[in-house]
Amino acid sequence: MPLLGQPGIGLPVLASILVYSRRKRTATDQLWMALGLLGFSTKSFSVSGVRSVANGRFFDEMTKPDGLPRAVYERVNDWLASAPPELLASRRSQAELMFRRIGITFAVYGDKDSTERLIPFDIIPRVLGRSEWTRLEAGLKQRVKVLNMFLADIYGKGEVIKAGIIPQDIVYQNEHFRPEMRGVKVPHDVYVHISGIDIVRVDDHDFYVLEDNARTPSGVSYMLENREVMMRLVPELFSRHRVAPVENYPDALLTSLRSVAPKASGSDPVCVLLTPGIYNSAYYEHSFLADKLGVELVEGRDLLVRDKNVYMRTTQGPQRVDVIYRRLDDDFLDPLAFRPDSALGVPGLMSAYLAGNVTLANAVGTGVADDKAVYTYMPEIIKFYLGEEPLLKNVPTWRCREPDSLKYVLAHLPELVVKEVNGSGGYGMLVGPHATQAQIAEFAVKLQNDPDGFIAQPTLNLSTCPASFESGIGPRHVDLRPFVLSGADGVRVIPGGLTRVALKEGSLVVNSSQGGGTKDTWVIDDFEGGQA
Amino acid sequence: MLSRTADNLYWLSRYMERADFLARIIDAAQRLATLPTAYGGTGSEWESTLNAAGALDGYREHIGAVNETSAIYYLAFDPQNSSSICNCLEFARTNARAVRTALTIEMWQSINTAWLEMKRFQTIFGKPGTIDRLELSRFLDFVRKASLDFDGSAHRTMLRNDAHWFSRLGLYMERADTTARILDVKYNVLLPATEQVGGSLDYFQWTAILRAVSALTAYNWVYKSSIKPWFVADLLILRPEMPRSLRSCYDDIVRLLDNIGRAYGKQGKAQAMARETLHKLENGDMKDVFGMGLHEFLTQFIEGNDGLGAAIGAQYLVHDDEALFQGQMQSQG
Numbered sequence: 107m108p109l110l111g112q113p114g115i116g117l118p119v120l121a122s123i124l125v126y127s128r129r130k131r132t133a134t135d136q137l138w139m140a141l142g143l144l145g146f147s148t149k150s151f152s153v154s155g156v157r158s159v160a161n162g163r164f165f166d167e168m169t170k171p172d173g174l175p176r177a178v179y180e181r182v183n184d185w186l187a188s189a190p191p192e193l194l195a196s197r198r199s200q201a202e203l204m205f206r207r208i209g210i211t212f213a214v215y216g217d218k219d220s221t222e223r224l225i226p227f228d229i230i231p232r233v234l235g236r237s238e239w240t241r242l243e244a245g246l247k248q249r250v251k252v253l254n255m256f257l258a259d260i261y262g263k264g265e266v267i268k269a270g271i272i273p274q275d276i277v278y279q280n281e282h283f284r285p286e287m288r289g290v291k292v293p294h295d296v297y298v299h300i301s302g303i304d305i306v307r308v309d310d311h312d313f314y315v316l317e318d319n320a321r322t323p324s325g326v327s328y329m330l331e332n333r334e335v336m337m338r339l340v341p342e343l344f345s346r347h348r349v350a351p352v353e354n355y356p357d358a359l360l361t362s363l364r365s366v367a368p369k370a371s372g373s374d375p376v377c378v379l380l381t382p383g384i385y386n387s388a389y390y391e392h393s394f395l396a397d398k399l400g401v402e403l404v405e406g407r408d409l410l411v412r413d414k415n416v417y418m419r420t421t422q423g424p425q426r427v428d429v430i431y432r433r434l435d436d437d438f439l440d441p442l443a444f445r446p447d448s449a450l451g452v453p454g455l456m457s458a459y460l461a462g463n464v465t466l467a468n469a470v471g472t473g474v475a476d477d478k479a480v481y482t483y484m485p486e487i488i489k490f491y492l493g494e495e496p497l498l499k500n501v502p503t504w505r506c507r508e509p510d511s512l513k514y515v516l517a518h519l520p521e522l523v524v525k526e527v528n529g530s531g532g533y534g535m536l537v538g539p540h541a542t543q544a545q546i547a548e549f550a551v552k553l554q555n556d557p558d559g560f561i562a563q564p565t566l567n568l569s570t571c572p573a574s575f576e577s578g579i580g581p582r583h584v585d586l587r588p589f590v591l592s593g594a595d596g597v598r599v600i601p602g603g604l605t606r607v608a609l610k611e612g613s614l615v616v617n618s619s620q621g622g623g624t625k626d627t628w629v630i631d632d633f634e635g636g637q638a
Numbered sequence: 639m640l641s642r643t644a645d646n647l648y649w650l651s652r653y654m655e656r657a658d659f660l661a662r663i664i665d666a667a668q669r670l671a672t673l674p675t676a677y678g679g680t681g682s683e684w685e686s687t688l689n690a691a692g693a694l695d696g697y698r699e700h701i702g703a704v705n706e707t708s709a710i711y712y713l714a715f716d717p718q719n720s721s722s723i724c725n726c727l728e729f730a731r732t733n734a735r736a737v738r739t740a741l742t743i744e745m746w747q748s749i750n751t752a753w754l755e756m757k758r759f760q761t762i763f764g765k766p767g768t769i770d771r772l773e774l775s776r777f778l779d780f781v782r783k784a785s786l787d788f789d790g791s792a793h794r795t796m797l798r799n800d801a802h803w804f805s806r807l808g809l810y811m812e813r814a815d816t817t818a819r820i821l822d823v824k825y826n827v828l829l830p831a832t833e834q835v836g837g838s839l840d841y842f843q844w845t846a847i848l849r850a851v852s853a854l855t856a857y858n859w860v861y862k863s864s865i866k867p868w869f870v871a872d873l874l875i876l877r878p879e880m881p882r883s884l885r886s887c888y889d890d891i892v893r894l895l896d897n898i899g900r901a902y903g904k905q906g907k908a909q910a911m912a913r914e915t916l917h918k919l920e921n922g923d924m925k926d927v928f929g930m931g932l933h934e935f936l937t938q939f940i941e942g943n944d945g946l947g948a949a950i951g952a953q954y955l956v957h958d959d960e961a962l963f964q965g966q967m968q969s970q971g
Contacts, residue, residue: 107937109656109692109721109815110944112649113956115729384735397739408642410959417962419641421800421954422902424962 165309165569166581167232176310178235178630181346186230186572186579194229194574197339201227204335226623227332228573229339232584232605239350239601239629242305242313242588245497247597248488250301250590253320253475255491257297261287261471271490272483273507280480282473284436286443290460292469293366294594299467300359300431302326302604305498305586307569314499314566315484316585320476321468322433325604326589327391330355330398332626333602348631350601355589356398358600359431362593363399366465367428375428377401378418380409382434382450392433399431406434411454414461429465436470479505479527482561502564506557515562516553519546524553524562539565571625573607583608586627601629643740644804645955646733651792651808653730654749658785659816660713660723661778663687666850671706673842684709690823693719707769714777715763723781727756730788740801744791752784800901803894807950810894814887815943820850821874822936844870851882871932872924884939888916891946898954908949915942 168179175183186194205224234242259266260277261284267274277283302323304316333352337344360377367375381392383405396403408418409427417424432439438448443456458464474480482503488496504511504522515522524536536549553560570581588603605625667687685704688694691713700718701708714723731753734741741749759777763769789809796802824847844865848854853873860877861869877883892912899905927935952961 107692107819107940108695110947111720112645112652112729112733113951115649115732384732389735390738393738402640402643403739404640405642408640410962412959412963419957419962421639421641421644421804421898422904 164567164581164583165307167307167569167571167584169572169581177633178233178238180633182231182233182343182572185340185343185346191578194579195576197229198574201229201335201339204338205331225328226609227335228582228607228609228623228625229336230572230574230579230625231336231343231628232571232586232607232625233628233630235630236350236632241497243599243601245313246303246588246590246599248492248494248497249303249315249318249484250298250592250597252484252488252491253298253301253318253472254296254592256487257469257472257475258292258295259491260474261290266487266490269490271486272480276477276479276483277474280474280477282436282471282477284471286456286460287469287471291462293368293465296366296592296594297469297472298475299362299366299469299592301468301590301592302587303498303590305588305603306501306566307586308567309569312499314501315481316501318476318481318484319587320472321435323587323589324388324391324433325587326355327394328624329589329600329602329604329627331394332604332624336626347628350629350631352600352602355600356395358591358598359395360399360401361595362591362598363429363431363465363467365594366467368462368465370463371426371428376426377429377431378404378409378427380404380406380430380432380434382438386433388433395431401431406449406451409452409455411452411458414454414458414463416452416455416458416464427464429467431467436473439466439470478525478561501566504562506553506560506562511562512553512557515560516550519550521564522562523565524549524560527559527561571605571607573609573623573625575609580611582611584625602627639740639800641955641957643737644800645951646737647740647801647805648808648811648950648955650730650733650737650749651805652812653726653733654785654788655809655812656721656816657723657726657730657781659812659820660691660721660726661781661785662850662852663690663820664710664713665775665778666846667709668706669849670843670846686823688713690819691721692819693721696720710769710774711763711765714774715760724756724760727753727781727784742791742795744795745788748784748787748791752780752788755780755784800898803897803901804954807891807894807898810887810890811943811947811950813882814884814891815940817851817874817882817884817887818936818939818943820847821871822933822940825932825936841865847874853880853882856880868924868928871927875927876919876922876924885916885919888912888919892916895950906949906953908946908953911942911946911949915939915946 168175168183170176202224205227256266264274264277266272267277298320300323302319302325304319306314306316308314329352363377364375367377377399378401379392379396379399381389381396381403383389386392393403402408402418404418409430410417410419410424412424416427416430418427434450437445439451440453440455441448441451442453444451455464455466456470459466459470481500482505485496485500488494504515506512506515506524515524518538519536520538520541522536522538524538526535536545538546541549568583568585571584572579573582584605584607586603586605589600591598591600605627607623607625609623664687667683671683684706685694688697688704688709693713696719697704697709697712700716701712712719712722716722717725719725731749734746734749738746759773759780762773763777792802792805796805824843844867845854847870848857848865851874857865857869857873860873860879863869873880873883875884878885878889880886892909895909895912899909
């Protein structure tokens, strides 16, 4: 008699999972890649890391051009100056051990032999002063509030289009626009419950939004784990600062999710986290969050829809589900409504959603709001809904569909990055400073033939922060992804976020699959007597 | 809890236990295969070992003629064998990854560490014929330790709720199955006293069985007698104090299913089946077993155990939609 096996174990991975894994890179990834191609070089700090001068071309967040530290970094700077290189080295290897033991890994697609890797972690914290953070926070709240208003509007009356703020084809012809959502009322008009707004700095004052992530932004588990590891790793540095905690993020998230449950679900709504499964690159994060939230981590096959209600299959029979925090893209949610080949979704889920019997977070169709073309209109959109000036800047963008912009772009191609509006993965992109004469000439023709299909941006001088290496301490380019929550009770920002750092010298690529790493991000109280 | 989570926990334990079983019977077979025929060596050790592992048919299909090297490779490493040790550890980890949140850190670490170590061994034993005896015994030790480590961390760190019960249920279901299989392969040497044949010729085979289930010392304590075949059978079938005996496994299975039934406020077919089997084991004696025929008894037991596995599956782990909602109607009614 053969030994009985578990039904389904060892079968080849479902085709649709492979399809899912090959989906395109996000716009931010592309931008980073494009910037990385430019290959800026920066000078390294000397080992002591104290008196050396950062390259004047970039804003260094720790060291001023005169070689002295900025106020918020004073104590980090002192610590670095007093810490012998061996200490930093031993802390670095401890950090690696901790992460490996916890098992924080990410999957690399297309790499069969090493499906799980560690994201490099840099032990020098990225520091923001309270007053800097307050400005950033206000800008983030404003931005996310408007993203929600914009979505409610375009799936409702369409005032923003009627007023001529944004051309209708950019919205209605958008590949992420979901006609199914027209006229649908979502609880409390919240569409983007969880967002990650990618921020970069170029000087000590302005914050630029590189990209709004309004679909299923990831990375928050690194924000949380980085802090845990840092508290164990460098207690002496913590004791010199008052650092705003981030550990309440799961609580805040659960509160937001419960606040948008369907009315009929009663006082104790059932929330679940929907994951594409263990082959997804962010699976670790999904299981981590489900654990912290205290909710079930479900896959599509754990849910079923009956009479337009959603149930999960439990050992005690079917259980009603009220709120689904889904980490699965629109396309894969429901094979009956969207991609019929998706085995990751739940047949009939859209019918339950449209009937108002379950809340999806984020809502269906939020991809329009973080689209590249829509992004360029965000300053005007903010003014339209709030009558306020945007607090965060957009990276200046030329829309080639506008004749004046096209003229400018054509005249300045060698210094611009030109991107296809619907392009993906870095294809169909011109990186001016790296292009040959012939490529530029070729691109100019393409531009003139289809100006609607392109936007152009200047190359940014991204800020740097110190990072620790075997060879010493050196400045590396960083970005920041703060996480913003929206619920019935308003918009909340967790003080901090995920700092991604391009660890390769001179590189602007912070992408985890391209040698990018992460840092703990501290929002500290301003020091007494000095302004941070 | 999610049915899938329960399913993952249940099978995770089964695969870890199965890996342990395979390591033990390979070890036992290696000992027996070195015995001269005058001491009971039969030359067919590997065939009966493959048989005990339920792998003989698969082996014949994929490999062909039985010899030690190929048999060890097939049982321990061959990816073609769905129940090779390496596949068991691989499947165990796949299940574990899928339920990370239901595992304690210690459980996850024990599995993950075992899996990483297994990968290392896999590179050493890439194909049949590359297996060095010393390295192999290291490998088998490692597998037994991994299983102990997992078992210990599950026992010490898991919350005593349904997750724990399903996890342990998998362990005892698998253990009952493999104990019966070990006995069944050797049923011909486990004859009752009245039919005593062979005498000391089978001595080493009996001790090999006991050693395979870590029961050699236990035997001495319980029977205070030299090794007698019917005592060996008695120890592994009916003795409640012997941790791998069928009786002891069913004590645990019934207890765990009762815990689940109580917590859910509902009993089902699985509870009834398990109790019935336990009842037979409690009230049976070796005379009945041998009267029925040991092989027949064990075959029936294995089939019954598989039947219980199917009942547990249908009741808790994998529902079709209709069954899921019907179950609920009953519980509400």
